[in-house]
Amino acid sequence: MEVIIQRDADAASLLAARVIESELRANPRLVLGLATGRTMERVYAHLTRMHREEKLNFARCRTFNLDEYIGISPDDPRSYHFFMRRHLFNRVSIPARNTRLPDGTARDLPSAARRYEKLIRRAGGIDLQLLGIGRAGHIGFNEPLSALMSRTREKALTPMTQRQNAPMFGGDPRRVPARAITVGVGTILESRRCLLVATGAEKAAILAKAVEGPITSMITASALQLHPRCTVIVDEAAAKKLKGKTYYRWLFENEPDWAAFR
Numbered sequence: 574m575e576v577i578i579q580r581d582a583d584a585a586s587l588l589a590a591r592v593i594e595s596e597l598r599a600n601p602r603l604v605l606g607l608a609t610g611r612t613m614e615r616v617y618a619h620l621t622r623m624h625r626e627e628k629l630n631f632a633r634c635r636t637f638n639l640d641e642y643i644g645i646s647p648d649d650p651r652s653y654h655f656f657m658r659r660h661l662f663n664r665v666s667i668p669a670r671n672t673r674l675p676d677g678t679a680r681d682l683p684s685a686a687r688r689y690e691k692l693i694r695r696a697g698g699i700d701l702q703l704l705g706i707g708r709a710g711h712i713g714f715n716e717p718l719s720a721l722m723s724r725t726r727e728k729a730l731t732p733m734t735q736r737q738n739a740p741m742f743g744g745d746p747r748r749v750p751a752r753a754i755t756v757g758v759g760t761i762l763e764s765r766r767c768l769l770v771a772t773g774a775e776k777a778a779i780l781a782k783a784v785e786g787p788i789t790s791m792i793t794a795s796a797l798q799l800h801p802r803c804t805v806i807v808d809e810a811a812a813k814k815l816k817g818k819t820y821y822r823w824l825f826e827n828e829p830d831w832a833a834f835r
């Protein structure tokens with residue numbers, strides 16, 4: 574794992590977008606794992622601008638999102654399907670057939686989940702998995718106690734996650750769906766590369782536990798410590814409680830792989 578600390582949320586999002594850009598330019602048929610949420614809005618805004626101004630081409634890449642609420646239709650403005658069209662897909666002219674999200678309206682959720690895993694495998698696996706971290710320490714909707722070898726499945730959302738996501742539901746956590754379908758921690762760990770972005774002071778405590786604490790299913794983001802190629806990009810506010818900051822900064826400054834990004 575490597576941790577890169579940037580001045581503010583915009584710089585962190587730009588660096589994340591630059592990493593995605595360099596992978597996509599190197600491999601136009603990249604298989605991208607995508608996330609939703611407020612952190613990603615900034616990252617997608619940068620990718621959209623790169624598409625518009627710097628000819629970043631998404632036409633041949635394929636995408637798999639991490640999660641979707643159960644019982645919310647893809648046309649509902651609160652769905653993650655809608656979020657992705659609004660913040661990325663419609664703006665970078667990526668063919669709809671190249672984009673996939675778990676189906677939260679499937680009658681048979683276990684078989685929809687198995688199908689999703691199969692689709693990822695058939696695409697050759699995820700090359701680059703973009704991740705945020707929830708206040709409950711989740712990646713995707715892998716809430717506390719999710720098995721670290723879990724696959725795509727239905728999951729109950731914790732009250733903390735319902736509170737975090739309440740703004741999309743009129744500010745009322747009770748209106749946030751209680752369940753979601755999410756790619757598993759095991760599925761995420763099979764991606765060739767992981768890129769976690771965390772910004773803002775409200776992520777500082779959970780981020781420090783995920784990066785520097787023990788690996789535990791109570792904080793599923795901590796499983797990323799096992800991943801052979803995981804980059805964590807944070808702003809100063811989210812980095813506040815990290816003990817190893819000086820070391821992480823030194824690594825970033827001295828690592829030849831990052832020379833083009835400094």
Ligand code: F6R
Nearest residue numbers: 608609610611612705706707713
């Ligand atoms: C959503 C997802 C979640 C979010 C996390 C952070 O698709 O995968 O794990 O990344 O809840 O959300 P924000 O960025 O809204 O704080």
